[in-house]
Amino acid sequence: MLPQLFAHNFYFAFAEVEYNELNQRLEVSLSGTAHDFEAAILKEYGYTCKWGKATLTSKDTNIIENYINKHLSFHYDCMSATSNAVETCSTIFHLEGIQFNKDGSFMCFLSTPIQTNSMKNMSAQFDFLMELFPEQQNKLTFIYRDKSHTLSFIKPQSLSIKLEE
Amino acid sequence: MKKHLLLFVVTAFGLTLQAQKKFAQLDQELPTPNEYRTASGAPGHHYYQQKADYVMKLSIDDATQKLYGWERITYTNNSPDQLDYLWLQLDQNVFSVNSDSKLIEVEKMEDFKSLGDIRKKQFYYDGGFKIDEIKTASGQKMTYSINKTMLRIDLDQPLLPKASVTFQVKWWYNINDRMAVGGRSGYEYFEKDQNYLYTIAQFFPRMCVYNDVTGWQNKQFLGRGEFTLPFGDYDVQITVPADHIVGATGVCQNYDAILSAEQKKRLEQAKKADSPVIIVTQDEAIKAENAKEKATKTWHYKASNVRDFAFASSRKFIWDAQSVTVGKNKVLCMSYYPKEGNPLWERYSTKLVAHTIKTYSKYTIDYPYPVAISVHSKWIGMEYPMICFNGGRPEADGTYSEQEKYGMWGVIIHEVGHNFFPMIINSDERQWTWMDEGLNTFVQYLTEQEWERGYPSRRGPAYLIADYMRGDKKTISPIMTNSESIFQFGNNAYGKPATALNILRETIMGRELFDYAFKVYCERWKFKHPTPADFFRTMEDASAVDLDWFWRGWFYGTDNVDISIDEVKWFQLNTQNPEVEKAFKKEQDAAKDKFIGDERNKTSIDKTVNEKDASIDDFYAKRNLYTTDALERKEYEEFISKTDIKDLELLNGNKQFYEISFSNVGGLVMPLILEFTFADGSKEVVRVPAEIWRMYEDKVSKVFIFDKAVSSIRLDPFLETADTDLRNNSWPQEAQPTRYQLFKQQQAKENPMQRQKRVDELKKN
Numbered sequence: 001m002l003p004q005l006f007a008h009n010f011y012f013a014f015a016e017v018e019y020n021e022l023n024q025r026l027e028v029s030l031s032g033t034a035h036d037f038e039a040a041i042l043k044e045y046g047y048t049c050k051w052g053k054a055t056l057t058s059k060d061t062n063i064i065e066n067y068i069n070k071h072l073s074f075h076y077d078c079m080s081a082t083s084n085a086v087e088t089c090s091t092i093f094h095l096e097g098i099q100f101n102k103d104g105s106f107m108c109f110l111s112t113p114i115q116t117n118s119m120k121n122m123s124a125q126f127d128f129l130m131e132l133f134p135e136q137q138n139k140l141t142f143i144y145r146d147k148s149h150t151l152s153f154i155k156p157q158s159l160s161i162k163l164e165e
Numbered sequence: 166m167k168k169h170l171l172l173f174v175v176t177a178f179g180l181t182l183q184a185q186k187k188f189a190q191l192d193q194e195l196p197t198p199n200e201y202r203t204a205s206g207a208p209g210h211h212y213y214q215q216k217a218d219y220v221m222k223l224s225i226d227d228a229t230q231k232l233y234g235w236e237r238i239t240y241t242n243n244s245p246d247q248l249d250y251l252w253l254q255l256d257q258n259v260f261s262v263n264s265d266s267k268l269i270e271v272e273k274m275e276d277f278k279s280l281g282d283i284r285k286k287q288f289y290y291d292g293g294f295k296i297d298e299i300k301t302a303s304g305q306k307m308t309y310s311i312n313k314t315m316l317r318i319d320l321d322q323p324l325l326p327k328a329s330v331t332f333q334v335k336w337w338y339n340i341n342d343r344m345a346v347g348g349r350s351g352y353e354y355f356e357k358d359q360n361y362l363y364t365i366a367q368f369f370p371r372m373c374v375y376n377d378v379t380g381w382q383n384k385q386f387l388g389r390g391e392f393t394l395p396f397g398d399y400d401v402q403i404t405v406p407a408d409h410i411v412g413a414t415g416v417c418q419n420y421d422a423i424l425s426a427e428q429k430k431r432l433e434q435a436k437k438a439d440s441p442v443i444i445v446t447q448d449e450a451i452k453a454e455n456a457k458e459k460a461t462k463t464w465h466y467k468a469s470n471v472r473d474f475a476f477a478s479s480r481k482f483i484w485d486a487q488s489v490t491v492g493k494n495k496v497l498c499m500s501y502y503p504k505e506g507n508p509l510w511e512r513y514s515t516k517l518v519a520h521t522i523k524t525y526s527k528y529t530i531d532y533p534y535p536v537a538i539s540v541h542s543k544w545i546g547m548e549y550p551m552i553c554f555n556g557g558r559p560e561a562d563g564t565y566s567e568q569e570k571y572g573m574w575g576v577i578i579h580e581v582g583h584n585f586f587p588m589i590i591n592s593d594e595r596q597w598t599w600m601d602e603g604l605n606t607f608v609q610y611l612t613e614q615e616w617e618r619g620y621p622s623r624r625g626p627a628y629l630i631a632d633y634m635r636g637d638k639k640t641i642s643p644i645m646t647n648s649e650s651i652f653q654f655g656n657n658a659y660g661k662p663a664t665a666l667n668i669l670r671e672t673i674m675g676r677e678l679f680d681y682a683f684k685v686y687c688e689r690w691k692f693k694h695p696t697p698a699d700f701f702r703t704m705e706d707a708s709a710v711d712l713d714w715f716w717r718g719w720f721y722g723t724d725n726v727d728i729s730i731d732e733v734k735w736f737q738l739n740t741q742n743p744e745v746e747k748a749f750k751k752e753q754d755a756a757k758d759k760f761i762g763d764e765r766n767k768t769s770i771d772k773t774v775n776e777k778d779a780s781i782d783d784f785y786a787k788r789n790l791y792t793t794d795a796l797e798r799k800e801y802e803e804f805i806s807k808t809d810i811k812d813l814e815l816l817n818g819n820k821q822f823y824e825i826s827f828s829n830v831g832g833l834v835m836p837l838i839l840e841f842t843f844a845d846g847s848k849e850v851v852r853v854p855a856e857i858w859r860m861y862e863d864k865v866s867k868v869f870i871f872d873k874a875v876s877s878i879r880l881d882p883f884l885e886t887a888d889t890d891l892r893n894n895s896w897p898q899e900a901q902p903t904r905y906q907l908f909k910q911q912q913a914k915e916n917p918m919q920r921q922k923r924v925d926e927l928k929k930n
Contacts (some may be wrong), residue, residue: 010623010655010656011653011654012632012633012653012655012656014632016903016904016905018201018905019904027903027905027906028905029903029904029905029908031632031904034568035568035572043279050566052558052566052567052569063515078764082694083240084435089789096908096912097908097912098907099908100568101619101621102567102568102571103568103571103621104568104571104572104623105623106905107908109904109905109908109909111905125513128599131278134270134271134276134652135653136655137640137652139632139633139635139636141632143633143903146892148890148892150635150636150637151636151637152637152639152640153651154640
């Protein structure tokens with residue numbers, strides 16, 4: 001049985017996030033099922049898209065960026081811009097590209113600047129498509145200074161990683 | 166850094182012997198072999214299975230979308246047991262107002278965010294079977310009891326071994342609007358022309374399986390774990406509007422009374438054709454859509470030795486067919502689809518059915534049934550004997566994306582493939598989803614690859630499962646988990662087992678051994694009820710490969726593959742020849758890094774004292790460590806005279822020794838597949854079986870000997886083990902680009918559209 005033809009019973013998204021120390025950015029690739037993503041956009045924005053068929057418009061990219069920023073976020077300790085106090089900073093990703101593959105999957109590429117040069121703790125939320133599919137499970141692999149940490153999300157929740165002692 | 170060995174050096178493992186876990190035999194996990202199922206994985210000499218034969222009369226009321234049914238079941242008890250009651254499945258009750266399926270759904274307020282969500286949650290549909298009566302063959306009322314999706318009939322007299330009982334059931338139900346309620350079957354309403362397309366299945370009370378493994382398999386149907394059914398013969402009459410076209414399990418007995426002369430002629434042509442012939446054209450279907458006839462016709466179907474029956478009916482159907490020969494059997498491959506399925510369906514569906522039947526027959530058993538049918542059904546894919554319902558609908562303007570095309574191809578191959586698993590090799594779906602979905606997805610992958618070179622299969626290749634298998638194991642279930650309790654159903658029951666079988670075929674057993682053993686399993690268990698143990702045992706029995714470690718790791722466990730190259734030590738043999746060894750020492754010393762002070766002193770100190778005064782240098786200062794003296798030559802000559810010529814050849818063979826240490830970071834043991842690249846640019850692949858881990862499950866080392874120096878080593882170079890971290894797979898360590906970095910590298914290059922622009926510019930000039 002394949003209950004959702006193009007979903008092919010996947011309900012799975014994966015993000016690979018690397019901290020690029022040279023330019024102090026988080027660089028992200030996010031993959032999932034294109035058909036599910038289109039369904040989520042329809043539900044959230046009432047916007048019908050057939051990304052596999054058409055060239056992306058600026059409206060499409062704005063919506064994709066907006067949706068991803070709602071469903072993928074990071075929090076980390078950073079120094080206040082005005083004082084020496086430690087604050088919590090969050091991420092807003094910029095969509096740099098998206099690929100739609102023949103097998104029905106897609107891959108988005110995003111990045112965001114990070115306002116610290118030493119991340120001791122980091123927390124992430126990755127509830128991509130979970131509002132639509134109860135079975136959705138997402139994984140996020142965070143690569144920090146050559147070490148990788150994988151987080152598994154089965155519900156909308158924030159999970160933490162201790163990066164440095 | 167290269168080291169020099171004094172003759173042969175015994176490598177001392179800094180490892181301690183561990184208790185065997187990963188290679189422990191599976192005996193404790195598997196059921197004890199018995200007279201019904203042997204230790205070799207075959208049906209035993211007392212293997213039995215029940216038989217359920219059905220005669221049915223059905224009608225669809227197109228005005229109210231109701232199905233009315235009557236059935237006469239003859240149930241034969243081939244077991245050695247006396248049965249006091251019978252269990253039947255009432256799958257439609259999953260749509261009952263008080264169904265457990267709705268109650269056990271985990272919900273949160275976020276699921277009620279919009280009015281649309283609330284409307285959907287509160288959608289009322291009076292689903293479920295309405296049982297009118299259950300009577301004996303002679304018309305006496307029988308006592309029965311309904312427990313949600315299960316129906317127990319209490320017998321006046323116990324059903325003895327080798328005896329049969331016949332009884333009748335009369336029922337009806339409201340057919341579900343599949344687009345609103347969901348489900349594996351139901352109807353789709355086409356608002357534009359106001360017609361219905363029915364895909365009807367699980368529509369009748371069906372006998373449960375009774376066997377040596379579960380007794381009565383009467384686990385409730387909660388919506389996910391599918392069906393476990395006994396084989397039997399079906400004789401079914403289906404009454405529908407006269408302009409409907411019906412496709413069903415089995416062979417139609419009365420085409421003469423149903424089809425026009427022209428349609429019958431086309432059908433006869435199709436039976437001889439090796440490409441699709443249209444039997445009901447789009448024009449004929451459109452005419453029927455508009456006419457909406459009120460009269461009815463009855464289609465009569467018969468099917469032998471099937472485990473279920475399903476059908477599709479609509480006046481919207483276009484119908485095409487072609488023939489394919491499998492062994493001695495001619496199979497009529499057919500498709501039924503509305504015009505909304507075109508142009509995709511007319512072009513591909515029946516050809517895909519034929520290709521699937523041929524390819525699966527090659528890898529499993531010869532397809533034994535007379536027909537194989539693909540019916541267009543928006544969104545879903547669902548399988549029944551000889552017939553399946555498949556999605557893949559183009560846009561209203563007839564265009565479609567590449568993803569839609571591949572989606573449709575994949576779903577048709579998958580669902581037609583289910584004829585083999587579980588329709589013929591009839592495993593217990595309610596208990597073990599992987600036994601049909603996993604095995605089917607594996608052969609689907611093989612079939613896709615034979616349909617188009619480089620077909621973008623999303624499941625099968627090892628590297629595609631790596632993301633699912635990495636990370637926290639709390640959210641991953643072992644494959645050997647009951648269908649209803651699986652986290653990540655698709656990856657667990659479809660993707661991982663398909664990948665595991667692909668790894669067995671490509672890497673662990675090899676294609677020849679695997680294909681033989683897999684065919685043996687299929688032949689042994691066709692038209693029977695296999696269990697996981699029967700599969701595991703047969704694959705070993707027919708191949709002489711001990712796979713207990715593999716089943717334990719991949720099917721009973723949740724570990725992932727992550728093997729790391731920790732360290733590489735390089736050695737060469739000491740030839741004992743002072744000329745050779747001193748020259749080597751000189752070369753090594755010359756290659757050492759130089760201290761900056763020494764380098765500067767070469768020019769800043771004009772002459773040292775001993776350079777100016779010859780009396781300073783004594784024996785030690787004057788001796789040349791790199792030249793050979795007479796005594797050393799004499800000792801070497803003595804050594805040669807005492808040494809066998811073959812040993813001398815070995816000593817002078819310039820052998821290079823590499824001791825490589827590996828860690829099993831992920832926990833799942835796998836073979837070590839190593840690609841060595843030599844200094845001269847040539848390559849060699851060495852495959853070390855997984856048994857290297859049998860006593861040391863966490864760390865092992867291995868020495869590799871070559872005639873030339875190695876410049877780099879890669880572990881799993883062909884991405885065949887599902888290794889989740891490739892960053893620790895190379896020596897010297899290679900930085901693996903992230904997917905983002907690969908994208909940026911690609912972006913830096915000219916993209917195809919930019920290139921085309923330049924081509925256009927060139928043309929202009």
